[in-house]
Amino acid sequence: MQFLRKTRYIRAPLIRFYTNNIMKYLNVAEKNDAAKNIASILSRGRSTRREGFSQYNKIYEFDGQVFGENCKMVMTSVSGHLMNYEFVSTFRNWQSCNPLTLFEAPVIKRCPQDFEKIKKTLEREIRSCQGLIIWTDCDREGENIGFEIIKVCTDIKPQLRVYRAKFSEITAASVFRALNTLGQANKNVSDAVDVRQELDLRTGAAFTRLQTLRYQQVFPAKLANKLISYGSCQFPTLGFVVERYQAIEDFIAEPFWKIKMNHTLKLTTEFLWKRERLFDKNSCEAILDHLKENPLATIESVESKAKSKWRPLPLDTVEMEKTISKKLRINAKDTMKIAEKLYTQGYISYPRTETNIFPKELNLTSLVEQQQNDNQWGPFARRIMTEGGPTPRQGRKSDQAHPPIHPTKYADNLQGNEKRVYEYVVRHFLACVHKDAQGFETVVHADISGEKFTAKGLIILEKNYLDVYVYEHWNGKEINNYERGDTFNPTTLEMVESQTGPPKLLTEADLIALMEKHGIGTDATHADHIDTIKSREYVGLHDIYFVPGNLGMGLVEGYNNIGLEISLAKPTLRADFENDLKLICEGHKDAEVVRREQIARYKAMFQTVAEKMRLIDATLANRLDDRPENVPDEPNVSVGGDDFRPALKCPRCGNDMIIKTKKDGVGKYLTCLGYPDCKNTSWFPNFVKNVEVTDQHCQECGPDCKLLKFTFRPNPFLGEPNPNVLCVGGCDENVNETLDVNLGNRRANNEVAPTRNVASQRAPQTQTPRAVQATTPRVIAAPPQANNQNHLPPPVARSTNSGNRPAANADEDVVCQCDQTAVLLTVRKDGPNKGKQFYKCAQSVCNFFLWDPHDAANAVARPVATTDTVDVQCRCNEKAPIRTVNKEGPNKGRQFYCCPNMQNSCNFFQWIDEPASEENENLNWSFRGKTSRGQGRKTQGTRGKRKCSKCGQEGHTKNRCPN
DNA sequence: GCAAGGTC
Numbered sequence: 001m002q003f004l005r006k007t008r009y010i011r012a013p014l015i016r017f018y019t020n021n022i023m024k025y026l027n028v029a030e031k032n033d034a035a036k037n038i039a040s041i042l043s044r045g046r047s048t049r050r051e052g053f054s055q056y057n058k059i060y061e062f063d064g065q066v067f068g069e070n071c072k073m074v075m076t077s078v079s080g081h082l083m084n085y086e087f088v089s090t091f092r093n094w095q096s097c098n099p100l101t102l103f104e105a106p107v108i109k110r111c112p113q114d115f116e117k118i119k120k121t122l123e124r125e126i127r128s129c130q131g132l133i134i135w136t137d138c139d140r141e142g143e144n145i146g147f148e149i150i151k152v153c154t155d156i157k158p159q160l161r162v163y164r165a166k167f168s169e170i171t172a173a174s175v176f177r178a179l180n181t182l183g184q185a186n187k188n189v190s191d192a193v194d195v196r197q198e199l200d201l202r203t204g205a206a207f208t209r210l211q212t213l214r215y216q217q218v219f220p221a222k223l224a225n226k227l228i229s230y231g232s233c234q235f236p237t238l239g240f241v242v243e244r245y246q247a248i249e250d251f252i253a254e255p256f257w258k259i260k261m262n263h264t265l266k267l268t269t270e271f272l273w274k275r276e277r278l279f280d281k282n283s284c285e286a287i288l289d290h291l292k293e294n295p296l297a298t299i300e301s302v303e304s305k306a307k308s309k310w311r312p313l314p315l316d317t318v319e320m321e322k323t324i325s326k327k328l329r330i331n332a333k334d335t336m337k338i339a340e341k342l343y344t345q346g347y348i349s350y351p352r353t354e355t356n357i358f359p360k361e362l363n364l365t366s367l368v369e370q371q372q373n374d375n376q377w378g379p380f381a382r383r384i385m386t387e388g389g390p391t392p393r394q395g396r397k398s399d400q401a402h403p404p405i406h407p408t409k410y411a412d413n414l415q416g417n418e419k420r421v422y423e424y425v426v427r428h429f430l431a432c433v434h435k436d437a438q439g440f441e442t443v444v445h446a447d448i449s450g451e452k453f454t455a456k457g458l459i460i461l462e463k464n465y466l467d468v469y470v471y472e473h474w475n476g477k478e479i480n481n482y483e484r485g486d487t488f489n490p491t492t493l494e495m496v497e498s499q500t501g502p503p504k505l506l507t508e509a510d511l512i513a514l515m516e517k518h519g520i521g522t523d524a525t526h527a528d529h530i531d532t533i534k535s536r537e538y539v540g541l542h543d544i545y546f547v548p549g550n551l552g553m554g555l556v557e558g559y560n561n562i563g564l565e566i567s568l569a570k571p572t573l574r575a576d577f578e579n580d581l582k583l584i585c586e587g588h589k590d591a592e593v594v595r596r597e598q599i600a601r602y603k604a605m606f607q608t609v610a611e612k613m614r615l616i617d618a619t620l621a622n623r624l625d626d627r628p629e630n631v632p633d634e635p636n637v638s639v640g641g642d643d644f645r646p647a648l649k650c651p652r653c654g655n656d657m658i659i660k661t662k663k664d665g666v667g668k669y670l671t672c673l674g675y676p677d678c679k680n681t682s683w684f685p686n687f688v689k690n691v692e693v694t695d696q697h698c699q700e701c702g703p704d705c706k707l708l709k710f711t712f713r714p715n716p717f718l719g720e721p722n723p724n725v726l727c728v729g730g731c732d733e734n735v736n737e738t739l740d741v742n743l744g745n746r747r748a749n750n751e752v753a754p755t756r757n758v759a760s761q762r763a764p765q766t767q768t769p770r771a772v773q774a775t776t777p778r779v780i781a782a783p784p785q786a787n788n789q790n791h792l793p794p795p796v797a798r799s800t801n802s803g804n805r806p807a808a809n810a811d812e813d814v815v816c817q818c819d820q821t822a823v824l825l826t827v828r829k830d831g832p833n834k835g836k837q838f839y840k841c842a843q844s845v846c847n848f849f850l851w852d853p854h855d856a857a858n859a860v861a862r863p864v865a866t867t868d869t870v871d872v873q874c875r876c877n878e879k880a881p882i883r884t885v886n887k888e889g890p891n892k893g894r895q896f897y898c899c900p901n902m903q904n905s906c907n908f909f910q911w912i913d914e915p916a917s918e919e920n921e922n923l924n925w926s927f928r929g930k931t932s933r934g935q936g937r938k939t940q941g942t943r944g945k946r947k948c949s950k951c952g953q954e955g956h957t958k959n960r961c962p963n
Numbered sequence: 964g965c966a967a968g969g970t971c
Binding site (some may be wrong): 078087140209212 | 964965966967968969970971
């Protein structure tokens with residue numbers, strides 16, 4: 001018995017040791033294949049797999065090392081973007097508003113239904129982790145996806161340590177290097193993507209609705225059921241096709257004449273006339289007559305020189321798309337799909353790259369050696385090694401993220417187009433690291449009565465790269481042997497008539513080249529935009545050539561004709577925008593400024609278009625060969641006049657809350673823009689006549705909480721003015737009770753989701769004070785373990801102390817977002833918080849705010865070992881019972897400890913699966929401090945003095961009731 | 964019923 005008791009007694013500390021001392025990281029990649037391969041590399045093939053909520057995104061577990069310490073690793077993935085911008089529900093209906101209002105309508109960023117399962121997996125897995133490592137692709141979109149993952153995870157665990165792994169290929173060297181050089185996600189890059197997403201949504205929706213709603217009515221016979229979309233990429237793509245077609249349509253052939261001369265001995269040597277061609281027949285005839293009078297040709301000179309055909313540059317995405325489209329006849333969309341798969345399987349490097357220079361550290365020799373045993377190109381790879389090793393030709397472009405596309409692993413088990421694409425990548429790689437082809441060119445200059453002619457011959461000496469690069473050819477051309485001073489009579493000397501030809505229609509390769517040149521779309525989306533304009537019937541395909549349809553032609557002509565300075569179908573608009581995005585990424589331009597400027601720019605164009613719709617009608621009528629119906633210029637829709645200015649942040653979901661008019665047209669209510677996902681609403685009583693959102697915010701509740709101007713009938717606050725400016729953020733219980741405002745609890749983790757009504761979401765890992773303004777201030781958390789000092793500091797919260805105590809102990813500073821020591825102040829205003837202490841920015845520069853966590857009410861109960869199990873006590877010093885979450889949501893089924901006293905609860909709360917480690921304690925009291933305010937719970941302003949719920953006395957030591 | 968960008 002004695003032995004058993006002892007054993008059981010030891011168990012508790014062991015559990016505590018495990019959860020507190022071994023770090024556990026959640027690793028998240030951009031796609032499942034990447035997660036699988038990275039996990040396989042990091043675990044050296046020993047990871048175990050289990051299912052997530054999403055069948056496509058598995059979970060891999062293994063032991064690993066981060067910052068030189070052993071840790072538990074969990075690896076999973078998303079499937080690209082986890083979130084998407086949408087208009088709030090009011091604006092989703094096409095009839096709900098004039099499309100013009102879509103330039104200002106509130107938008108929210110939310111997780112679409114299809115991705116809820118992936119989100120749920122992240123939410124579940126992060127609960128047992130202390131760190132998060134982002135393994136999304138290292139490009140602009142990948143950075144933004146990283147912040148989406150960070151948001152989901154920090155919504156659950158605000159104090160999470162977040163790191164960014166930067167890698168360019170999924171090879172052991174690159175992945176381990178990334179893990180050993182973990183950094184932080186780049187908020188500027190992510191912000192640029194947010195701006196792009198928002199602008200694309202607004203412009204796309206506004207112009208698409210305008211075009212579709214109008215032309216369906218104006219041309220019902222031709223367009224009644226057509227979706228006539230506009231997009232910032234699809235329209236310029238259409239513009240290219242139209243422009244080329246117009247060039248052909250406008251082309252007028254011109255006849256020309258030239259003199260043909262050749263000389264046959266053993267071979268026939270063709271000489272080209274130096275004048276090439278003449279557009280005047282009589283002149284050409286006169287010259288020919290003159291030559292025929294004395295047709296003897298004299299060789300004036302023979303020049304011979306070495307000639308090279310250059311090996312290709314290291315392979316970038318666009319080159320791959322174009323060449324494969326041309327040579328293998330696999331369209332760009334399929335090519336990228338295949339290349340992506342080869343990449344995630346580890347056969348080739350990242351296929352979306354702008355780089356055509358090999359980095360110095362890339363071991364080209366071993367990559368060549370990997371290919372030596374192949375039946376087809378193996379001998380060529382061996383030849384490279386025996387002829388001095390790889391000597392790559394270098395280009396000039398680098399995206400600073402990925403190397404040129406190259407094989408990373410030998411494969412002989414691929415089939416079909418995967419095999420063909422892989423073979424192309426390998427052959428291109430071997431070609432570009434070998435040698436140029438060598439030849440010998442002879443140029444012969446001849447003269448007949450003063451007219452000059454030239455013949456060229458070519459002998460191929462060494463094919464070199466051409467031996468492996470079967471997609472190119474270099475043909476020799478034999479000519480007769482001539483020496484200077486030789487004379488001969490031409491075998492043929494005659495005039496030939498011909499005419500100039502129009503340019504050719506565009507092929508897919510031509511279109512991609514134009515899109516690339518003008519920055520339309522990304523490497524990954526070129527093919528999608530081409531597909532879109534096909535599916536809208538803006539263009540059609542004749543063999544391999546694109547031709548515009550009447551609708552596409554009419555639309556582009558219409559926009560060009562209304563005198564817009566820069567047409568919507570021209571690439572300049574998008575290119576300018578892309579340039580701004582680049583500046584945001586580099587930190588040279590503010591995302592919010594760009595967002596405002598670009599929206600204003602497109603809005604102005606939209607207004608021009610809307611005003612001149614009848615001109616476009618006429619152009620379209622001409623192309624469609626249809627008579628336009630007479631419809632009103634203005635769409636007969638409007639939004640009921642509500643003000644969409646945000647009043648405050650929704651305590652439940654973090655989206656903006658606004659004032660709306662009840663359906664009766666009289667009353668007002670406060671509602672969340674996250675509807676229908678979030679149904680947080682407060683209906684004002686009937687005595688509230690009007691509510692306006694002012695520009696001022698509540699000093700106590702913070703900048704997101706605007707003061708509201710209420711007009712009453714009559715004023716329920718006796719003696720107060722009418723109208724009266726009030727805050728409903730919760731700082732004054734009396735106001736909220738009188739106005740029936742109950743916005744519910746803060747989120748369980750005290751994190752107000754930082755999504756703004758527009759533009760970017762504010763993830764907490766930002767490095768700039770501006771970008772954290774909408775997030776909850778954080779306690780400055782020191783690392784939980786003294787032996788964790790090798791860890792990078794947590795991305796947001798930093799401490800000036802280096803110990804391993806939880807932050808905000810009496811002897812440590814609290815640092816605001818400006819990195820300055822925050823000042824401790826006391827609430828003087830009458831209300832439930834009077835006397836409470838809080839930290840704020842000493843200079844009032846940032847919006848940092850934190851209730852003083854030293855309040856005894858915020859102390860966290862610790863597990864107490866008993867003979868049987870680990871008991872948890874609440875702040876009333878009573879054994880906390882275990883309860884289970886029944887409410888639908890991510891926490892359903894989760895167990896927690898709480899206070900047993902229903903009437904006089906101390907509000908103690910602790911998840912059962914998150915033991916009260918020091919780190920969690922830190923988190924918990926931060927949460928309680930804020931929750932107490934949101935719920936109007938009575939807390940004591942003086943540190944350490946709290947009324948005991950058991951005996952009613954104040955100031956028990958460590959909150960333990962001695963009675 | 965809208966975009967473009969990820970990805971399955």
